[in-house]
Amino acid sequence: MPPPSDTVKVAIQWPGAFPKLMEIDQKKPLSAIIKEVSDGWSIIQNHEDLALQYAEGSGFYITEKNRNEIKNGAILRLTTSPTHTAQQLHERVQSSSMDVKLEGLKDLARFSRDVTFAQEFINLDGIYLLTQMVESGNEKYQKLQKIMKPCFGEMLSYTLTAFVELMDHGIVSWDTFSLAFIKKIASFVNKSGMDISILQRSLAILESMVLNSHDLYQKVAQEISIGQLIPHLQGTDQEIQTYAIAVINALFLKAPDATRQYYIEDSIDILDFPLSEMANILTQKQLRSIILTHVIRAQSAINNEMAHQLYVLQVLTFNLLEDRMMTKMDPQDQAQRDIIFELRRIAFDVELELNNLGGSMEKRKSMYTRDYKKLGFTNNVNPALDFTHTPPGMLALDNMLYFAKHHQDAYIRIVLENSSREDKHECPFGRSSIELTKMLCEILKVGELPSETCNDFHPMFFTHDRSFEEFFCICIQLLNKTWKEMRATSEDFNKVMQVVKEQIMRALTNKPSSLDQFKSRLQNLSYTEILKIRQSERMNQEDFQSRPILELKEKIQPEILELIKQQRLNRLVEGTCFRKLNSRRRQDKFWYCRLSPNHKVLHYGDLEESPQGEVPHDNLQDKLPVADIKAILTGKDCPHMKEKGALKQNKEVLDLAFSIMYESNCQLNFIAPDKHEYCIWTDGLNALLGKDMISDQTRNDMDTLLSMEIKLRLLDLENIQIPDAPPPIPKEPSNYDFVYDCN
Numbered sequence: 001m002p003p004p005s006d007t008v009k010v011a012i013q014w015p016g017a018f019p020k021l022m023e024i025d026q027k028k029p030l031s032a033i034i035k036e037v038s039d040g041w042s043i044i045q046n047h048e049d050l051a052l053q054y055a056e057g058s059g060f061y062i063t064e065k066n067r068n069e070i071k072n073g074a075i076l077r078l079t080t081s082p083t084h085t086a087q088q089l090h091e092r093v094q095s096s097s098m099d100v101k102l103e104g105l106k107d108l109a110r111f112s113r114d115v116t117f118a119q120e121f122i123n124l125d126g127i128y129l130l131t132q133m134v135e136s137g138n139e140k141y142q143k144l145q146k147i148m149k150p151c152f153g154e155m156l157s158y159t160l161t162a163f164v165e166l167m168d169h170g171i172v173s174w175d176t177f178s179l180a181f182i183k184k185i186a187s188f189v190n191k192s193g194m195d196i197s198i199l200q201r202s203l204a205i206l207e208s209m210v211l212n213s214h215d216l217y218q219k220v221a222q223e224i225s226i227g228q229l230i231p232h233l234q235g236t237d238q239e240i241q242t243y244a245i246a247v248i249n250a251l252f253l254k255a256p257d258a259t260r261q262y263y264i265e266d267s268i269d270i271l272d273f274p275l276s277e278m279a280n281i282l283t284q285k286q287l288r289s290i291i292l293t294h295v296i297r298a299q300s301a302i303n304n305e306m307a308h309q310l311y312v313l314q315v316l317t318f319n320l321l322e323d324r325m326m327t328k329m330d331p332q333d334q335a336q337r338d339i340i341f342e343l344r345r346i347a348f349d350v351e352l353e354l355n356n357l358g359g360s361m362e363k364r365k366s367m368y369t370r371d372y373k374k375l376g377f378t379n380n381v382n383p384a385l386d387f388t389h390t391p392p393g394m395l396a397l398d399n400m401l402y403f404a405k406h407h408q409d410a411y412i413r414i415v416l417e418n419s420s421r422e423d424k425h426e427c428p429f430g431r432s433s434i435e436l437t438k439m440l441c442e443i444l445k446v447g448e449l450p451s452e453t454c455n456d457f458h459p460m461f462f463t464h465d466r467s468f469e470e471f472f473c474i475c476i477q478l479l480n481k482t483w484k485e486m487r488a489t490s491e492d493f494n495k496v497m498q499v500v501k502e503q504i505m506r507a508l509t510n511k512p513s514s515l516d517q518f519k520s521r522l523q524n525l526s527y528t529e530i531l532k533i534r535q536s537e538r539m540n541q542e543d544f545q546s547r548p549i550l551e552l553k554e555k556i557q558p559e560i561l562e563l564i565k566q567q568r569l570n571r572l573v574e575g576t577c578f579r580k581l582n583s584r585r586r587q588d589k590f591w592y593c594r595l596s597p598n599h600k601v602l603h604y605g606d607l608e609e610s611p612q613g614e615v616p617h618d619n620l621q622d623k624l625p626v627a628d629i630k631a632i633l634t635g636k637d638c639p640h641m642k643e644k645g646a647l648k649q650n651k652e653v654l655d656l657a658f659s660i661m662y663e664s665n666c667q668l669n670f671i672a673p674d675k676h677e678y679c680i681w682t683d684g685l686n687a688l689l690g691k692d693m694i695s696d697q698t699r700n701d702m703d704t705l706l707s708m709e710i711k712l713r714l715l716d717l718e719n720i721q722i723p724d725a726p727p728p729i730p731k732e733p734s735n736y737d738f739v740y741d742c743n
Contacts, residue, residue, distance in 0.1 A: 006664065008070050013055050013077045017041050026664075030064055037078055051081040056621035057605045061116040068666055073623060085111060086120035090129065093159075098151060105158035112165035119171060127172050130163045131181045153195045160201035167208065174212040179219055182209065186223035189232075189247075196237065203232075203243035210250035217254040226251070226287055233287075234294050238306055241295050245309040248287075252316045292462045297513075304673070307455035314457045315450040321468060322447040324395040329387035336394070339401050340383055344371050346404045347415040374419035376428030386434060391446075396437040400430070402469040403476060410473070414480050424490055427483040429476075431493070436476055439501055440468070443508075451652045453674075459513045467515070474519050475504060485527040499530055506533075552713070553706060560705045564698055568684035573597055576677055577611055578670055592620060593670070599688065601625055602660075604668070628662040632685050640669040658682055 006026045011019045020040060024033055035047040043050070052062040055077040062070065070076075080088070089111065092104030111117045134156070167174070188194055188202040206224065209216040224247075232244040291313075295306070302310070329336050348371055369380045377383035387397050404411045418426040441447070461467040479500045488496050503525045512518040575594025592615045593604035603620035635641065638659040653671060656678050660668040672678035679697030686693050 008074070009072050010070065010074045010076050012037055012052070013075065014041050014043070019075075024070065026067065026070075030062070030067060034078070041078075043078075049081050049084045050078055053077045053079045058113075059110075060114045063116055068664065071622065071624065071663075071666075075621070082114070082117040082120045086117060086124055086126070090121065090124045090126060093129070093133070098155075102151060102155050102158070105155055105162060109158045109161040109165060112162045115169045115171075118166050118169045122166060122171050127163070127166060127176075130159055130166075131177065133159055134163070135178075135180050135184050153198065157195060157197040157201065160198060160205065164201055164204055164208075167205075174209055174216055177209070177216070182216065182219050183223055185209075186220065189224060190228050192231070196240065199232070199240060200243055203240070203247050207243070207246045207250045210247070210254050214254065217251070221251060221255075230287065230290055233290050236298075238295075238299055238303060242303075242306045242309055245291070245295075245306070245313060249309060249312045249316060252313070288462055288465065292459075296459050296462055304455055307457055308453075310462075311455050311457040312450040314461055315445065315448070317461075318444050318446050318468060319448075321395055321441070324398055325391045325393050325441055325446055327394045328390055329384050329394055329397065331382060331384040331388075336397075337384055339397055340372075343375060343400055343404055344368075346408060347371075347375060347412055372430075375415060375430050376418065376426070376432060377430035378428075383430065386430060389434075391441055392434060392437040395441070396434040399437050399469055399472040399476075400433045402466065403433075403473045406469075407473050410477055414477070418480070425487070426490075427480050427488070427496075428490070428493075429480075432479050432483075433472075433476060435493075435497055436479055436500070437472060439497065440472060440475065440504075443501070443504065444468075453652045453656065458508065458511055460515050460518050463514050470515055471518075474515065474522070475500070478503060478522050482527050499527060502530060506530075549710065549714075552710060556709055556713075557702070557706065560702055560709065561693075563705065564683075564701050565687045565693065567701075568680055568687055568693065569595065569599060571680050572684040572688075573599075574614055575603075576673070576681065577607065577615075579673060593668075594620065595626075595684070595688075599626065602668075624660070624662060624668060626688050629660055629685070629689060630663075631661040632682060632689070632691075633659045633661060633667075634682060638669060639667050658685075660685065 007023045008026065009021070009023050011021050013019050014037075020037070022037070030052070031047070034050050034052060037052075038045070038047045038050055053076065054060055054062070055075040060066070061082050062076065079085075089104055089108045092100055093108055095101045095104065108121070112121065166172070185202050185205050188198055189206065194202075206220055210220050226248055229244045229248060232240050235241065291310070296302070296310070299306075331337070372383050373380045375383070377386050379385045387394060414427075415429055418429060421427075461471070464470050479496065482500055482503065483496050486492065486496055486499065503522060506525055507518055507521040510521060512521055572595035575592055577590050577592050580589040580591065590607040590610050591604060592607055592611065593602060594615070594617070595602055596617065602624040603617045604622050604624070605620040607615070633639075635654050635657060638657045640659065641654060641657050656672040656675065658670050658672070658678065658681065660670075662668070670681065672681060676697065679695035683693040683695050683698055
């Protein structure tokens with residue numbers, strides 16, 4: 001007879017004693033259970049100084065809040081309480097013995113992952129103790145460093161590790177730290193030859209300081225600059241490079257708008273700048289080149305975290321354009337109107353013509369109107385009014401001027417070529433530039449905050465100091481080319497823009513490594529090629545709609561569905577590494593989950609680092625029988641998405657979240673690494689429960705495999721027209737004399 005749902009069968013260990021098998025009554029207070037266990041072993045120690053802890057896996061303490069997560073078959077350990085352990089470690093890390101101190105710091109770094117222990121240690125002013133150790137470490141152990149340098153470096157590394165783990169729980173505010181502590185952490189980053197582990201923790205601390213406190217941003221910005229982070233980007237350790245770019249992104253993200261704008265201004269009087277901003281300004285172009293050379297091109301493979309940080313830097317860089325994108329042109333501003341005059345001058349070389357006209361105002365106005373019409377402005381009389389809509393605002397005019405100055409031949413050719421066409425066939429350069437700029441801002445999501453989970457960066461945007469403007473220049477020439485290929489008229493303007501957007505999106509899909517490669521890719525995506533691609537995709541989606549083919553589809557669909565189901569279950573058997581995220585910063589903490597080969601049990605457990613391959617079942621100590629699963633929840637219905645401030649309720653994270661509900665309101669919460677893994681796991685879990693697989697991936701796989709299978713079966717009927725309906729059944733014959741009589 002199975003035990004009632006409010007009892008759990010577990011094994012409990014105690015040093016020097018045989019493990020004890022027992023049932024835990026979840027209705028009893030935890031203190032009563034601990035007393036019962038300690039009395040069973042006749043332990044003299046006060047039971048109030050004892051606690052239960054997971055013996056394997058996470059090793060976290062069991063409390064009244066998390067006791068419902070205990071599963072049948074769990075292995076627990078009776079150990080000292082978090083309060084008692086915190087007091088012991090608080091004393092050990094202050095020991096005068098270097099060996100005792102080092103071992104205490106190692107244990108502290110390990111125990112600090114547990115929020116229960118962390119709270120107790122913090123209550124003893126543990127954070128203050130660690131900051132004091134960091135601040136005074138160099139002075140206190142200056143003599144010891146000469147003879148015990150490795151030991152000192154290891155001690156500092158574990159001190160910083162424990163500090164990071166404790167702060168990750170969000171119990172202590174980042175605003176509480178002194179300038180002396182910030183200076184010390186910054187000195188570890190600025191000092192050459194620093195131990196890798198110390199450098200990693202220091203960079204992580206600086207990133208968290210900047211992201212979690214406006215006041216600390218100001219202090220950190222005074223102590224460290226982009227120029228001081230550049231040497232870490234020039235190394236070969238990708239993890240250090242990732243941390244360095246993360247700090248740069250944090251400084252960039254929290255910088256005041258005016259400061260961020262300095263990064264892209266060309267004409268700046270640097271004497272007007274605060275001294276703390278000088279290094280940032282002077283190294284910005286060098287930074288892009290270093291990232292391109294030492295990170296993007298030097299690494300054979302860029303890991304997901306590095307890709308994410310490069311994506312964030314890309315987004316933040318493009319967001320510098322938001323101010324211009326949302327700025328309307330002032331028709332009364334002479335400096336802004338002069339830009340339009342400059343576009344006209346470069347296109348038509350009108351200086352001589354103006355001199356010949358003398359003071360004839362009517363002739364001047366007529367000439368202006370004529371030229372503005374040739375330039376393709378919607379408002380021929382006052383083209384400044386074309387730039388009063390946001391987006392793209394003044395950014396469109398900036399792009400047009402950049403194109404006219406830096407690609408003058410192409411600019412003049414486009415303008416003159418279209419001005420010589422018939423009115424209905426001319427491609428309006430002004431209107432096209434404005435709409436194209438708006439489209440590019442939408443594609444690159446200018447003005448939007450970076451996603452917590454996206455890693456979609458494009459290497460080509462790191463190859464040029466004015467990558468957005470160069471991107472525009474390539475695309476405006478593409479638009480003119482596509483316009484001619486489509487033989488478009490003014491009524492076809494929106495249709496042309498849709499084709500151009502499709503060309504750009506398809507070219508970006510391959511992640512070209514340079515702007516020239518992007519341009520070459522566009523050459524192979526002519527309007528004719530786009531039509532072929534559309535036709536091919538349409539055939540894959542809409543072909544074979546006759547009744548016989550639909551009946552064949554219906555017949556073979558169950559076979560395809562079973563094939564997809566087996567693939568999903570096989571992927572669950574292989575398992576997946578999931579990342580643990582929180583609202584404070586991205587964490588390098590992982591856990592792994594996989595299905596047993598007999599499809600009866602889910603094995604899972606925490607990992608110290610991301611695995612290189614499959615994790616054996618023996619290394620995953622936690623188990624969840626499939627038979628215990630009650631339901632699968634997704635998105636905002638998940639319990640961990642309903643918690644206060646859970647991952648900032650980021651839409652991308654919500655789309656990747658799912659939970660397994662089992663037993664008495666217990667749950668196992670997931671955040672998939674990407675949309676593909678989300679579909680694989682939700683499909684596989686639904687298949688295990690005998691439910692329909694409803695993900696987008698299943699629909700796509702079904703369409704692809706079904707279409708392929710039908711085409712294979714119909715190879716023998718190639719070039720033979722299949723009728724929409726079966727042939728009519730002939731009338732019965734008047735007699736059956738033609739039937740062969742065997743007798």
